[in-house]
Amino acid sequence: EVQLVESGGGLVKPGGSLRLSCAASGFTFGSHSMNWVRQAPGKGLEWVSSISSTGTYKYYAESVKGRFTISRDTAKLYLQINSLRVEDTAVYYCVRSEYHSSGDWGVWGQGTTVIVSS
Amino acid sequence: QSVLTQPPSTSGTPGQRVTISCSGSSSNIGRYNVNWYQQIPGTAPKPLIYSDNQRPSGVPDRFSGSKSGTSASLAISGLQSEDESDYYCVAWDDSLNGYVFGTGTRVTVL
Numbered sequence: 711e712v713q714l715v716e717s718g719g720g721l722v723k724p725g726g727s728l729r730l731s732c733a734a735s736g737f738t739f740g741s742h743s744m745n746w747v748r749q750a751p752g753k754g755l756e757w758v759s760s761i762s763s764t765g766t767y768k769y770y771a772e773s774v775k776g777r778f779t780i781s782r783d784t785a786k787l788y789l790q791i792n793s794l795r796v797e798d799t800a801v802y803y804c805v806r807s808e809y810h811s812s813g814d815w816g817v818w819g820q821g822t823t824v825i826v827s828s
Numbered sequence: 829q830s831v832l833t834q835p836p837s838t839s840g841t842p843g844q845r846v847t848i849s850c851s852g853s854s855s856n857i858g859r860y861n862v863n864w865y866q867q868i869p870g871t872a873p874k875p876l877i878y879s880d881n882q883r884p885s886g887v888p889d890r891f892s893g894s895k896s897g898t899s900a901s902l903a904i905s906g907l908q909s910e911d912e913s914d915y916y917c918v919a920w921d922d923s924l925n926g927y928v929f930g931t932g933t934r935v936t937v938l
Binding site for chain 1 (some may be wrong): 852860861862863865867872873874875878879882908914916919920924925926927928929930931932
């Protein structure tokens with residue numbers, strides 16, 4: 711079964727750091743670009759970051775550039791989030807890119823919750 | 829931030845057809861494929877349409893997508909109660925060098 715399982719979320723103070731992980735199974739992880747998408751409470755979806763299948767190319771939303779770092783190894787996707795702000799509070803989804811076109815995201819994890827509060 | 833504009837809500841009775849618009853610009857929809865996602869609040873989004881008008885395996889043919897110029901649309905024919913969800917469009921944006929989502933549309937089945 712194709713699966714993405716996020717972990718690493720939690721309650722953190724403003725200015726703090728977290729490292730989110732996403733464990734992939736059931737498919738050839740190294741063949742897919744991967745992404746992080748987040749959703750603040752009661753708000754819409756927001757793309758956060760993408761990484762190519764080899765890890766060579768990385769892209770970030772303006773709102774997180776310089777604070778978030780996406781990376782991957784042979785079976786996991788990561789998101790290092792530093793200098794956390796209250797507005798980073800959200801459910802963070804790990805998402806697999808498909809081959810058809812850009813933004814074609816066929817597999818989503820269940821999400822991990824990050825709460826930034828003093 | 830959302831660069832693609834969708835109506836906040838729409839509604840219909842069972843069996844009706846509803847459409848959701850997604851308005852963008854030449855740097856996103858006008859140049860790149862549009863994809864649509866369905867989200868029941870509290871759950872992960874589910875892919876609905878990719879490459880403007882293609883349905884992933886398992887998505888009912890009641891759902892269809894189209895695009896013209898810098899706007900795209902999602903149509904739901906034969907509306908069913910289980911279609912009550914939030915719907916989002918997304919596309920790559922050249923000027924932002926990233927993906928942009930639509931503002932989201934809540935569909936209510938009356």
